[in-house]
Amino acid sequence: MSRPIVAAAAPPPLRKRLFAAHNIGLLAAFAAIIVAGSLLSPYFLTASNVLTILTSASVIGVISVGMTFIILAGGIDLSVGAIVALAGVCATTPGAQGLGWLAMTAICTGVAALVGLLNGVLIAYGRMVPFIATLAMLVAARGLAQHISGGVPQTVNDATFNTIGSALVLGVPLPVWVFAAVVVVGWIVLNRTTFGRRTIAIGGNAEASRLAGINVARQTLVLYVISGVCAGIAGVLLTARLTSGSNDVGNLYELDAIAAVIIGGTRLSGGRGTLAGSIVGVLIFTLISNIFVLENLPSDIQSIAKGVIIVAAVLLQGRSASSK
């Protein structure tokens, strides 16, 4: 029964997608930034700097994978940054630290999944607008994180847990591997499973999807849990990297992730977009930050540059959409 929708929403072949007008613009921008970086700074194209960039990108990167699913389905999740903070704080209370690194990891992802579940219930069954439900969650989760930690960063004393943030596997930091693994799993789920096609279908037309027999409410619920889990994994990476949990981390991560997804070519209203685009979006922002710090430029100029990139990308997107 759902066959026609699924067929209609199935992505075109890889070659065609890579050469779509918007993707060419995105890849050209990406390449231009890399060329600019290597011309400007002798430290840019060193192995250690590339690994620094990838490690920096991994936290927002993992969040952006979940955000891509949410936006593709026509939703939005503003609570991801607050979830990172709350999950990190819950996992680093003295009680949690007493349980060891595995339990800390489980608490971090578990708390995040629970918050995602709550988002999903409010949106799918409480009929709340995603923007409002997750905005309320942002405020409440930050408040709870502050309440639990008392506003003071909690140092992690478990050396094994901290290793997650710094260990090298084949010369590459573990967070980068985790980022890569989440991207691969996300890509397979989105492009090779019915779940992925349904996600795009409900973003394209929720009512038609419902009539075609897709359980839109359940699909939506699971999507917000996925976004929560991604934020939880990001929370583990960040907490281990900082060797502390704090209620004051993850500020504006939701906007960083949304910006990356949008410049990556995903339509904000849902139904169209790619995961690969989001990842290039994350890398573009991380590269810009890196180059600006390498060149010792002030933060105000950096913010202006980010804004210009978002506008340029969206304008380009509008042109490529209207030319079809």
Add this chain to the structure above:
Amino acid sequence: MKRAELVQAAAVAAAGAAFAGTSTLAVTQAAFAQSGKKINIGFSAPGANHGWLAAITKNAKAQAAKYPDVELALTEGNSTSAEQIGQIETLINRKVDVLVILPQEGQALTAVATKAMRAGIPVVNLDRIFSSPLAYRTWIGGDNYGMGVSAGNYIGQTLKAGKVVEIAGLDSLELTKQRSAGFADALKGYPGITLVARQAADFTPDTGERVMANVLQAQPHIDAVWNHDDDQGIGVEAAIRNAHRSEFFMVGGAGSKHAMDVIRAGGIIKATVLYSPSMSASAVNLARLIGLGRGLSETVEKAVPSSITLYSAVVTKENVARYADVGF
């Protein structure tokens, strides 16, 4: 305090009580009992999303609890100036005797503080200053410029020559500019020292990590780092550790418990320049003295001064024990 010390303290207290009348504590307590005056202090500070702000509120509460003649009315959790104005208006309506206000923004809260003063409630302005002297009876706060000077002089005297990196807080805040100005002015006295990089890290641990990780890529050799804020310093420290760098030392800012622990243990942080949240405890003391109509006992003046600027002391391994109790 260990059990034995507690027993000792109790014994000393008991002995003191036996000679009551000679101890100053007993004298002041007797004076309260006579006058019977209770001072109601209203306290308003921004919501504690940062370790420093959390300590501000905690210290004020603890200090008020030390005086049997002080009652503290505390409002918490405001995150915008508008919310804080509402909370202060409530405190004015409750007719507190003295107000202690750490405003979200000095400019935005000036009107409501002026209103309190006109209603006969003296205002002790804590740290972020109001834009009009009519808005407060007394100002007490830290010295951001002096903090930069202390950090610059410590690094200058320790290094004499070398490359220095500055990790600032939030560039849109006036206090960040003052700290950086003090640091730059102090470093002018040491021509051998060059400031090779200055980046802002927004006062949070994760941004501190991200910025420092990038700075370390651009600077193959550093001799010292001044980081404006110990909370964001947790991230700066993590970046240094993850990059396996150790050729330099770091100077912190504000004076967190964590920074003091690292200083004591001989870690990468060799010093931190204070911007201590103990100032809120001092503000409660000043509010009480104003309420009682007294002056500061260490000056001969009959009334509390109108302005007190705190000194940004340098905490190092040598003196860290003395400052441990103000670490937050």
